[in-house]
Amino acid sequence: MNIRQQTIGIVGDGQLGRMLIPAAKELGFHVVVLGPTENSPSGQYTEQIYGDFRKTEAVLRLGERADFVTFEFEDANAEGLMELEHRGVHVCPSPATLAKIKDKFLQKELLSRHGIPVAPYCSVSSRQDVVEAAERFGYPVVLKARLGSYDGQGNARIMDAGDIDSALTKLEGRELYVEGWVDFRRELSVVAARDIHGNIATYPVVETQHVRDVCHTVIAVNGEEDTGAHRKAVANADAVLDKLEGIGVFGIEMFEIMDGSSVLVNEIAPRVHNSGHWTIEGATTSQFEQHIRAIAGLPLGSTEMKCGAAVMVNILGRRNGPAGVSGLEQALAIPGVSVHIYGKHETRVDRKMGHLTAIAGNRDEALEAAQAARELISI
Secondary structure, eight states, rough: OOOOOOOOEOOOOOOOHHHHHHHHHHHOEEEEEESSSSTTTTTTEEEESSSSSTTTHHHHOOOHHSEEEEESSSSHHHHHHHHHHHHTTTEOHHHHHHHHSHHHHHHHHHHHHHTTOOOOEEOOOOHHHHHHHHHOOOOOOEESSSOOOOOTTTTESSSSSSGGHHHHTTTTTTTTTEOOOOOEEEEEEEEEETTTTTTTTEOOOOOOEEEEEEEEEEEEEOOOOOOOOHHHHHHHHHHHHHHTOOOEEEEEEEEEEEEEOOOEEEEEEESSSSSGHHHHBSSSSHHHHHHHHHTOOOOOOOOSSSSSSSEEEEEEESSSSSSOOOOOOHHHSTTTEEEEEEOOOEOOOTTTEEEEEEEEEHHHHHHHHHHHHHHHHOO
């Protein structure tokens, strides 16, 4: 009896797809990715359809080849995904879920409507709107783009009235909203998955540290789940997945406010997430395998940690020019360190070129190893 190999289609050809591909292949799936980049991070690992993932026609071409379709970022063409769903292709998370949260302002509205705590916010369409919002919330505030923002590129901080014009210039031509400043103690993140039956599997809460609004370090410590902040973060994540009714892995970024009285949801990503990369080495089931399990209707795997602590550090570009890796041998000589290079041909300042993870018995040991390994690598 011939059993046809099923195919997973991924909208996007970047590093998240690159890490989803081996997880899918290990479970027996063929993988096709959609993206415009020759010799892309994902295309180096599997078959690629060349096309603009923001175009309906390109998404439909991918769907002709796939039994299951997913996406690695929110810029995927929602109309094309909806048409695929109409044609009977399994699209996860669903285009309806994507439409609910790709607009960051509508995402805030959704969360507020369901009583999930967020920072104060309001839509703005003029300079005067920004002035009034800042006066209402109190300086500082953050001006944010509603669509297409990542790694801080869609944000502009307004410390006082003198920053308003430069913030508007930075984000000129985009739909905007203003968010009140959160005086936070830590930034937290929860990666969680929901399957087709509504079961939810949640990974341990992690602390994230950012540099220039780009995620730099993620710290996961086994056994911290019982702290008050962590319990609130997990409750928020469960509420988010319940209200979205999405299938697959979601990354939920949060703020633990300074006095510890609450944990606010900052942003939701309907996909595998940077704050979950540590799970490749540090958890029983990686977030990438978990996502494939969820979208293909397979049982969710264990989210338990396999170590006392895991620290992930992004390998961010420190210059502009052709990419070239050095220091890899020395970094890998540090016990517990694993390195992932994404295969991008051009490095840019703060561009995510790879990541490394250190696993150890405790937080301090893992952090020391990760930081030492990062300083050895140049790219």
